[in-house]
Amino acid sequence: MPAELSAGPLRLCSEQAQRLSACGSVQSSIMSTQFLVEARAGAARAGRLSTPHGEVETPVFMPVGTVGSVKGVPQDLLEELGIEILLGNTYHLYLRPGVEQIRKLGGLHRFMSWPRAILTDSGGFQVFSLNNLRRISEDGVTFRSHLDGSSHFFSPENAIEAQIGLGADIIMAFDECTEYPAERERLRTSMELTLRWAERSKRYFEEHKSEAPWSDEPDRMQALFGIVQGGMDPALRKESAERTREVGFSGYAIGGLSVGEPRHVTREIVEATVEYLPPDQPRYLMGVGTPEEIVEYANLGIDMMDCVLPTRAARHGLLFTSEGRISIKQAQYAGDPGPLDPNCGCRVCRRYSRAYLRHLYASNEILAQVLNTIHNLSFYLDTMRAVRHSISLGRGARFLSEVWSRAKP
Amino acid sequence: MPAELSAGPLRLCSEQAQRLSACGSVQSSIMSTQFLVEARAGAARAGRLSTPHGEVETPVFMPVGTVGSVKGVPQDLLEELGIEILLGNTYHLYLRPGVEQIRKLGGLHRFMSWPRAILTDSGGFQVFSLNNLRRISEDGVTFRSHLDGSSHFFSPENAIEAQIGLGADIIMAFDECTEYPAERERLRTSMELTLRWAERSKRYFEEHKSEAPWSDEPDRMQALFGIVQGGMDPALRKESAERTREVGFSGYAIGGLSVGEPRHVTREIVEATVEYLPPDQPRYLMGVGTPEEIVEYANLGIDMMDCVLPTRAARHGLLFTSEGRISIKQAQYAGDPGPLDPNCGCRVCRRYSRAYLRHLYASNEILAQVLNTIHNLSFYLDTMRAVRHSISLGRGARFLSEVWSRAKP
Numbered sequence: 171m172p173a174e175l176s177a178g179p180l181r182l183c184s185e186q187a188q189r190l191s192a193c194g195s196v197q198s199s200i201m202s203t204q205f206l207v208e209a210r211a212g213a214a215r216a217g218r219l220s221t222p223h224g225e226v227e228t229p230v231f232m233p234v235g236t237v238g239s240v241k242g243v244p245q246d247l248l249e250e251l252g253i254e255i256l257l258g259n260t261y262h263l264y265l266r267p268g269v270e271q272i273r274k275l276g277g278l279h280r281f282m283s284w285p286r287a288i289l290t291d292s293g294g295f296q297v298f299s300l301n302n303l304r305r306i307s308e309d310g311v312t313f314r315s316h317l318d319g320s321s322h323f324f325s326p327e328n329a330i331e332a333q334i335g336l337g338a339d340i341i342m343a344f345d346e347c348t349e350y351p352a353e354r355e356r357l358r359t360s361m362e363l364t365l366r367w368a369e370r371s372k373r374y375f376e377e378h379k380s381e382a383p384w385s386d387e388p389d390r391m392q393a394l395f396g397i398v399q400g401g402m403d404p405a406l407r408k409e410s411a412e413r414t415r416e417v418g419f420s421g422y423a424i425g426g427l428s429v430g431e432p433r434h435v436t437r438e439i440v441e442a443t444v445e446y447l448p449p450d451q452p453r454y455l456m457g458v459g460t461p462e463e464i465v466e467y468a469n470l471g472i473d474m475m476d477c478v479l480p481t482r483a484a485r486h487g488l489l490f491t492s493e494g495r496i497s498i499k500q501a502q503y504a505g506d507p508g509p510l511d512p513n514c515g516c517r518v519c520r521r522y523s524r525a526y527l528r529h530l531y532a533s534n535e536i537l538a539q540v541l542n543t544i545h546n547l548s549f550y551l552d553t554m555r556a557v558r559h560s561i562s563l564g565r566g567a568r569f570l571s572e573v574w575s576r577a578k579p
Numbered sequence: 580m581p582a583e584l585s586a587g588p589l590r591l592c593s594e595q596a597q598r599l600s601a602c603g604s605v606q607s608s609i610m611s612t613q614f615l616v617e618a619r620a621g622a623a624r625a626g627r628l629s630t631p632h633g634e635v636e637t638p639v640f641m642p643v644g645t646v647g648s649v650k651g652v653p654q655d656l657l658e659e660l661g662i663e664i665l666l667g668n669t670y671h672l673y674l675r676p677g678v679e680q681i682r683k684l685g686g687l688h689r690f691m692s693w694p695r696a697i698l699t700d701s702g703g704f705q706v707f708s709l710n711n712l713r714r715i716s717e718d719g720v721t722f723r724s725h726l727d728g729s730s731h732f733f734s735p736e737n738a739i740e741a742q743i744g745l746g747a748d749i750i751m752a753f754d755e756c757t758e759y760p761a762e763r764e765r766l767r768t769s770m771e772l773t774l775r776w777a778e779r780s781k782r783y784f785e786e787h788k789s790e791a792p793w794s795d796e797p798d799r800m801q802a803l804f805g806i807v808q809g810g811m812d813p814a815l816r817k818e819s820a821e822r823t824r825e826v827g828f829s830g831y832a833i834g835g836l837s838v839g840e841p842r843h844v845t846r847e848i849v850e851a852t853v854e855y856l857p858p859d860q861p862r863y864l865m866g867v868g869t870p871e872e873i874v875e876y877a878n879l880g881i882d883m884m885d886c887v888l889p890t891r892a893a894r895h896g897l898l899f900t901s902e903g904r905i906s907i908k909q910a911q912y913a914g915d916p917g918p919l920d921p922n923c924g925c926r927v928c929r930r931y932s933r934a935y936l937r938h939l940y941a942s943n944e945i946l947a948q949v950l951n952t953i954h955n956l957s958f959y960l961d962t963m964r965a966v967r968h969s970i971s972l973g974r975g976a977r978f979l980s981e982v983w984s985r986a987k988p
Contacts, residue, residue: 237938237942237944238935238939239939239942239944239946241944241945241946242945244926244946244949244950244953245930246926246930266938266941266942267934267938267941267942271913271914271934274914275914275916275932275934276916281932281934281935281938282935283930283931283932283935504680505680505683505684507684507685517653517655521654521655521692522692523684523690523692525676525680525684525690526647526691526692529646529647529675529676529690530647530648532675532676533646533648535646535648535650536648536650536651536948537648537650537651537652537653540651540653540945540949541653544653
């Protein structure tokens with residue numbers, strides 16, 4: 171599909187609809203996800219992703235609930251924050267408590283009591299991060315568990331099988347996340363492997379897509395996203411995007427970024443990739459980013475992002491505020507009676523002082539992790555809400571990026 | 580005051596009122612706490628303790644918020660559980676963040692954003708628990724911080740000064756918690772020291788009681804409770820109770836129990852002590868207990884209790900339910916889709932399965948500690964609500980104790 175379509179009118183579409191009928195004619199009885207672009211501002215779009223477990227307004231930041239829990243935050247508080255979609259890690263859930271256990275208990279939604287949307291990664295990224303503990307072949311990856319050293323094998327087929335068992339609304343093709351830096355030849359070899367795995371992922375999915383734990387109703391089905399690779403080479407990214415689209419998915423992720431490269435390179439590769447992705451399907455940039463970055467990438471036309479940063483940073487006392495980053499462990503906050511962020515309406519900023527949060531952190535209290543995580547997630551969610559609002563008004567989202575940059579210490 | 584008064588009619592009273600006017604005539608302009616016994620059933624009483632930060636229905640179980648946080652649970656969830664009074668540990672708060680820091684920030688209520696009642700212990704129990712790190716003299720106790728080994732000194736005067744600075748609604752006289760077992764001569768020496776310290780605590784408090792961070796209004800004042808010691812010797816307990824009453828406090832605690840003695844001994848000493856305490860003032864049994872025990876002691880006429888058990892056990896996966904104790908780490912729960920306690924309406928039992936709670940615990944997730952603590956506190960609060968209801972109907976509370984005993988594995 172040509173890139174100029176991205177400047178076209180608003181269109182209702184999805185991978186299934188696209189393949190079975192003309193765009194705009196919704197085949198709801200076999201729909202998995204629907205994606206509707208509602209407004210545009212430059213390359214940025216504000217949209218609505220309909221999943222079997224509710225609607226997701228985009229651009230969206232997806233908090234990471236690694237093993238079925240956003241660390242430290244009860245699910246009702248996640249709902250209160252307005253989180254519409256969570257990310258679960260297949261690798262972690264596969265090892266503990268195990269896919270079969272979750273499947274028998276009705277799938278990940280029911281297991282963790284999360285009625286809204288979930289996306290699972292394929293497990294590939296974690297497996298490739300194991301470095302010395304894994305061995306790659308055409309068939310798949312043999313790896314050792316970081317928990318007990320036991321040996322396991324992930325292939326496109328069983329990574330999809332695992333994700334069908336977990337039952338997320340959106341699942342990901344199994345890819346090889348190429349290391350950084352890498353030579354062009356290595357990038358091509360890796361990209362070609364990812365493309366072959368994309369086809370195998372798609373084939374296995376098509377044969378088993380009705381087997382999600384909750385897909386007893388024919389109109390509720392999982393959606394499979396493909397992943398574009400190609401390292402930091404724009405030509406390979408273009409080729410990867412085009413050939414991944416040929417395989418055909420409900421949405422497209424950009425993988426292999428935020429792996430150590432300079433930020434301007436990330437931006438260049440995102441720009442070089444986005445233009446070859448379908449304009450009417452969701453675009454997911456994996457593993458980003460800071461508040462500034464998620465605004466920037468939304469501005470480039472990205473619809474979905476995820477990152478452990480807000481939750482992990484919170485547990486280490488690094489808090490994002492409208493006035494810049496705060497390292498709450500610093501002694502300067504010990505006597506500070508003010509709220510963490512005077513412009514934030516979250517339940518932490520409404521109730522507690524910086525002095526108290528600093529004390530909790532210094533005393534190694536569990537509540538520090540709980541409250542810090544709630545605030546950082548609230549800040550990310552608020553940021554995305556502001557971005558969506560800005561796009562819906564036809565304004566670019568970059569003004570927020572500038573706000574955060576100015577506020578940075 | 581003779582013991583037989585405890586069988587008398589319902590009376591409105593308090594230490595202040597008792598000393599300044601006839602019972603029943605409330606001197607509200609100089610009131611700290613008021614205690615009203617509303618119903619009796621045998622020795623048990625259901626009452627209402629009015630504090631500068633709200634009313635507390637008794638018998639009450641006070642969760643422990645050691646350093647200004649009930650570990651893992653945000654304050655709004657504590658409110659939702661119906662918790663009306665928390666306990667803070669002076670020793671811990673004195674070391675971190677320091678009394679002066681909390682005083683400058685408006686006192687412990689404002690510091691931790693807890694608008695309801697707080698009781699602080701005197702720090703004595705923690706200091707005496709330091710064993711090799713402390714040295715006792717007539718004047719007080721020199722001890723080393725468990726955090727950094729720095730040297731500190733607690734006397735009756737500065738323990739009260741610290742508690743005035745923290746600004747709890749109810750503060751405790753500085754006592755020596757006698758070790759168990761101990762010879763009679765040692766018990767008497769220790770009890771006599773506690774009595775001299777009670778007088779010094781009282782004297783210092785009377786001179787400074789208007790200095791709490793929030794006592795800018797003359798009718799809002801802290802209350803000081805005395806502590807009865809005497810080890811496992813009923814005669815010494817009687818003497819300690821009578822002589823502590825002579826010093827005169829707003830309420831009376833029974834200290835030095837639950838220190839390793841058999842449970843039937845605890846019970847005997849509670850019974851032997853309660854009958855010498857004023858019938859119209861609150862009675863606080865320190866450091867107890869299991870669900871069965873808190874029911875049993877309420878039945879003996881105890882109005883207030885505190886213990887780290889529900890919170891600490893929760894963090895170790897030991898959960899109290901209407902069907903008995905559950906060690907959630909056990910593999911038998913890995914596939915159990917049922918609620919933790921089918922008879923519990925807390926937000927944990929309403930939403931999550933045993934399988935999920937078991938998974939969180941096995942995965943060392945922070946949320947395990949959060950959810951387990953919420954449930955255990957809910958169970959303790961529900962238990963106390965049932966006890967109060969039972970007493971208000973004129974029934975003994977022991978039936979609940981029997982329920983728990985039957986349910987125990």
